[in-house]
Amino acid sequence: MARTAGSTGTETLERLQDAALELFAREGYAAVSMRAIAARTGVQAGAIYKYFPTKQDILFDLLAGHMLALEAAWREGAGSELSDFVRFHVRYHLTRPREMFISYMELRSLEPENFRRIRELRRGYEAIPRQMIEEGIAKGAFNVVDTEVTTRAIIALLNGLTTWYREDGRLSLDEIETVYITLVNRMVGAGEEEEENV
Amino acid sequence: MARTAGSTGTETLERLQDAALELFAREGYAAVSMRAIAARTGVQAGAIYKYFPTKQDILFDLLAGHMLALEAAWREGAGSELSDFVRFHVRYHLTRPREMFISYMELRSLEPENFRRIRELRRGYEAIPRQMIEEGIAKGAFNVVDTEVTTRAIIALLNGLTTWYREDGRLSLDEIETVYITLVNRMVGAGEEEEENV
Amino acid sequence: MARTAGSTGTETLERLQDAALELFAREGYAAVSMRAIAARTGVQAGAIYKYFPTKQDILFDLLAGHMLALEAAWREGAGSELSDFVRFHVRYHLTRPREMFISYMELRSLEPENFRRIRELRRGYEAIPRQMIEEGIAKGAFNVVDTEVTTRAIIALLNGLTTWYREDGRLSLDEIETVYITLVNRMVGAGEEEEENV
Amino acid sequence: MARTAGSTGTETLERLQDAALELFAREGYAAVSMRAIAARTGVQAGAIYKYFPTKQDILFDLLAGHMLALEAAWREGAGSELSDFVRFHVRYHLTRPREMFISYMELRSLEPENFRRIRELRRGYEAIPRQMIEEGIAKGAFNVVDTEVTTRAIIALLNGLTTWYREDGRLSLDEIETVYITLVNRMVGAGEEEEENV
DNA sequence: CATGAATGAGACTTCATTCAT
DNA sequence: GATGAATGAAGTCTCATTCAT
Numbered sequence: 001m002a003r004t005a006g007s008t009g010t011e012t013l014e015r016l017q018d019a020a021l022e023l024f025a026r027e028g029y030a031a032v033s034m035r036a037i038a039a040r041t042g043v044q045a046g047a048i049y050k051y052f053p054t055k056q057d058i059l060f061d062l063l064a065g066h067m068l069a070l071e072a073a074w075r076e077g078a079g080s081e082l083s084d085f086v087r088f089h090v091r092y093h094l095t096r097p098r099e100m101f102i103s104y105m106e107l108r109s110l111e112p113e114n115f116r117r118i119r120e121l122r123r124g125y126e127a128i129p130r131q132m133i134e135e136g137i138a139k140g141a142f143n144v145v146d147t148e149v150t151t152r153a154i155i156a157l158l159n160g161l162t163t164w165y166r167e168d169g170r171l172s173l174d175e176i177e178t179v180y181i182t183l184v185n186r187m188v189g190a191g192e193e194e195e196e197n198v
Numbered sequence: 199m200a201r202t203a204g205s206t207g208t209e210t211l212e213r214l215q216d217a218a219l220e221l222f223a224r225e226g227y228a229a230v231s232m233r234a235i236a237a238r239t240g241v242q243a244g245a246i247y248k249y250f251p252t253k254q255d256i257l258f259d260l261l262a263g264h265m266l267a268l269e270a271a272w273r274e275g276a277g278s279e280l281s282d283f284v285r286f287h288v289r290y291h292l293t294r295p296r297e298m299f300i301s302y303m304e305l306r307s308l309e310p311e312n313f314r315r316i317r318e319l320r321r322g323y324e325a326i327p328r329q330m331i332e333e334g335i336a337k338g339a340f341n342v343v344d345t346e347v348t349t350r351a352i353i354a355l356l357n358g359l360t361t362w363y364r365e366d367g368r369l370s371l372d373e374i375e376t377v378y379i380t381l382v383n384r385m386v387g388a389g390e391e392e393e394e395n396v
Numbered sequence: 397m398a399r400t401a402g403s404t405g406t407e408t409l410e411r412l413q414d415a416a417l418e419l420f421a422r423e424g425y426a427a428v429s430m431r432a433i434a435a436r437t438g439v440q441a442g443a444i445y446k447y448f449p450t451k452q453d454i455l456f457d458l459l460a461g462h463m464l465a466l467e468a469a470w471r472e473g474a475g476s477e478l479s480d481f482v483r484f485h486v487r488y489h490l491t492r493p494r495e496m497f498i499s500y501m502e503l504r505s506l507e508p509e510n511f512r513r514i515r516e517l518r519r520g521y522e523a524i525p526r527q528m529i530e531e532g533i534a535k536g537a538f539n540v541v542d543t544e545v546t547t548r549a550i551i552a553l554l555n556g557l558t559t560w561y562r563e564d565g566r567l568s569l570d571e572i573e574t575v576y577i578t579l580v581n582r583m584v585g586a587g588e589e590e591e592e593n594v
Numbered sequence: 595m596a597r598t599a600g601s602t603g604t605e606t607l608e609r610l611q612d613a614a615l616e617l618f619a620r621e622g623y624a625a626v627s628m629r630a631i632a633a634r635t636g637v638q639a640g641a642i643y644k645y646f647p648t649k650q651d652i653l654f655d656l657l658a659g660h661m662l663a664l665e666a667a668w669r670e671g672a673g674s675e676l677s678d679f680v681r682f683h684v685r686y687h688l689t690r691p692r693e694m695f696i697s698y699m700e701l702r703s704l705e706p707e708n709f710r711r712i713r714e715l716r717r718g719y720e721a722i723p724r725q726m727i728e729e730g731i732a733k734g735a736f737n738v739v740d741t742e743v744t745t746r747a748i749i750a751l752l753n754g755l756t757t758w759y760r761e762d763g764r765l766s767l768d769e770i771e772t773v774y775i776t777l778v779n780r781m782v783g784a785g786e787e788e789e790e791n792v
Numbered sequence: 793c794a795t796g797a798a799t800g801a802g803a804c805t806t807c808a809t810t811c812a813t
Numbered sequence: 814g815a816t817g818a819a820t821g822a823a824g825t826c827t828c829a830t831t832c833a834t
Contacts, residue, residue, distance in 0.1 A: 028226065028228055028307065030229040031307070104361070108226060109229070145376065145380050146369075149369060149373065149374055150377065150381065153381055155362075157354060160355060160357065163353075163354050164353075171346070171347060176347055178344075179343050179348060179351070183351055183385050186385055186387065187381050187384055
């Protein structure tokens with residue numbers, strides 16, 4: 001995180017990050033110019049370099065910041081059931097669709113070292129449901145055909161929200177949450193009692 | 199300087215498309231230069247313009263070609279059960295991971311009119327499982343909490359393969375197919391008999 | 397790399413316009429590259445785009461600027477006789493041969509909308525002698541075979557200076573002025589008294 | 595004249611020259627591509643090189659061909675009075691507006707050696723009225739303020755037709771001819787008797 | 793802290809030209 | 814005589830980045 005700890009420029013910094021987030025999500029990192037970010041923020045392109053050493057750092061900061069905040073939020077609210085995690089994940093991301101979107105669309109725009117660091121953070125976060133599923137299977141609470149594929153499929157399902165969710169859609173956050181918990185429970189073959197506990 | 203001895207247009211065209219497919223999948227449309235595509239094909243950048251009027255057309259042709267081939271393949275092999283569709287979809291895409299990948303990662307790189315056309319093709323294809331699910335529900339064969347969310351989630355699940363599948367991975371195509379059919383059957387609450395029919 | 401020590405925008409702008417004027421006059425708009433204009437100004441080609449959005453705008457600004465300055469100069473010095481106009485026109489243009497030259501050689505290099513705008517300015521200016529001639533005829537001071545052709549021929553005569561005038565030629569500005577006034581007076585069949593009033 | 599004396603390809607050659615003439619007149623030499631000329635002729639760009647070694651040769655052939663034909667036509671019809679020349683010049687050019695146009699708009703597109711050759715042809719042709727004027731002055735038939743300027747002005751006037759003449763205009767060729775003869779006679783101060791001899 | 797001027801590289805694209813077929 | 818494939822240079826323009834002010 002190359003952030004220049006500006007004292008007064010905090011507001012500009014936030015505006016820059018928001019502009020970059022919006023533009024990266026909409027047009028893709030490679031298609032967004034520093035000038036475009038600057039214009040949206042009301043400063044000159046040159047001014048960005050007071051806050052970020054390179055364009056790549058803007059992206060990296062955004063992704064790293066998102067992953068750290070995500071982990072922190074989970075740890076804070078916590079929970080121990082897979083359905084807790086699903087509820088948390090859906091809710092957290094649906095209120096931050098742009099972060100969710102770039103967070104897995106722009107991995108390939110990261111330079112190797114930055115990619116490695118974000119991938120680590122991501123693995124840490126995905127270890128949470130992975131472990132829950134493995135434990136559920138071990139305890140006999142879950143019943144799956146293949147642990148690895150099922151785990152990956154569930155993670156893909158959760159990330160897939162990105163693909164179709166639109167903030168102005170007809171579905172409420174609550175509805176989506178409920179359906180996703182049911183779906184995941186069914187995928188892992190959770191006992192019927194659990195399914196009703198939604 | 200002139201025609202390279204022994205070169206034919208058809209061959210160069212195919213080489214260009216393959217190079218573009220590979221590079222777009224790996225680095226993203228916006229990050230790939232015409233020079234890079236040309237270099238991979240062994241021609242000069244200018245030569246590409248004998249085959250494609252613009253860079254955008256390379257992408258569009260790739261995406262439209264993929265969608266048309268996909269629909270044609272489904273119609274040919276066909277099937278009537280949701281599990282037929284899942285098996286087809288997984289198998290078709292896992293043998294064409296690059297097409298699958300750009301096919302939903304690069305939608306945003308399309309210019310408006312091209313975007314509209316690909317979206318139409320996509321909707322046509324996604325209507326297949328959508329209808330199967332709706333009919334299953336109508337017949338009482340399926341049992342879901344919310345048709346819309348379930349349908350979208352299933353489509354997202356299937357597309358999500360992109361995210362984690364690696365050709366050199368440890369899992370065989372057959373295994374993945376089997377697991378995905380089970381997962382989808384569970385998601386739609388298909389009766390037990392069906393699930394065993396995998 | 398960054399601002400060249402001591403450089404100001406205004407100066408660079410003027411240098412760019414002068415370089416473009418010179419090159420357009422000598423080689424023609426289409427044959428002049430942005431690099432060539434830049435090189436003559438001592439900047440990189442990209443720097444031009446701080447001052448002009450496109451190459452076309454350089455030409456348009458040059459032509460529009462010339463026409464506006466021309467009209468302003470006439471209005472300022474003014475006069476009411478056709479010979480006043482001829483004297484003004486010759487003198488103004490012979491001290492600005494490059495502007496005069498591109499001003500009617502490069503009309504066809506203008507994009508449609510720009511062309512229309514310059515043509516309007518041109519018509520406004522050419523309306524001055526046109527009206528003088530028409531009035532002269534109406535008053536019986538002039539005697540012509542065909543008003544329209546005569547007017548156009550006079551305008552063509554005046555613009556034709558471009559074709560042969562060279563700054564280093566043997567003829568003085570005064571001489572050319574005198575001859576042109578006589579010629580135009582004869583063309584409109586002005587009474588003998590007037591001709592002697594040169 | 596780099597013309598390949600094609601036996602059968604004569605028709606293609608003529609079509610190429612006509613296409614080039616049209617396009618050079620409309621858009622200017624530098625702005626016209628070999629492809630554009632080829633497309634208008636219905637052949638591939640490469641085929642042009644069977645007829646002309648370079649693009650420059652197309653222009654040169656057009657200009658040289660025009661000048662030679664012009665001189666030949668004058669010599670054939672001939673005449674001895676300035677008014678004969680004016681009549682000839684106007685008539686010849688108004689039926690070949692494109693040749694007339696490029697003939698003095700595209701001089702600057704010629705490479706040095708080609709430029710020199712065309713300029714010689716041009717001087718030869720312009721020597722005709724120049725000599726007539728000089729002789730008229732010597733004989734006392736004409737009365738001018740300055741021979742040189744008057745001569746150049748007359749030539750400019752004649753060439754200026756290019757600027758405003760449109761084939762579909764309201765004026766007949768005859769009318770224009772008549773007016774121009776009168777104008778030129780007045781410019782040289784020809785005696786009244788002559789002027790009526792139009 | 794920010795602007796405004798500029799760089800140098802590189803983007804997409806077009807061009808005149810060449811030559812195997 | 815002509816096509817179709819290709820080159821290599823150059824075109825306009827945009828970009829990330831730098832730095833004097």
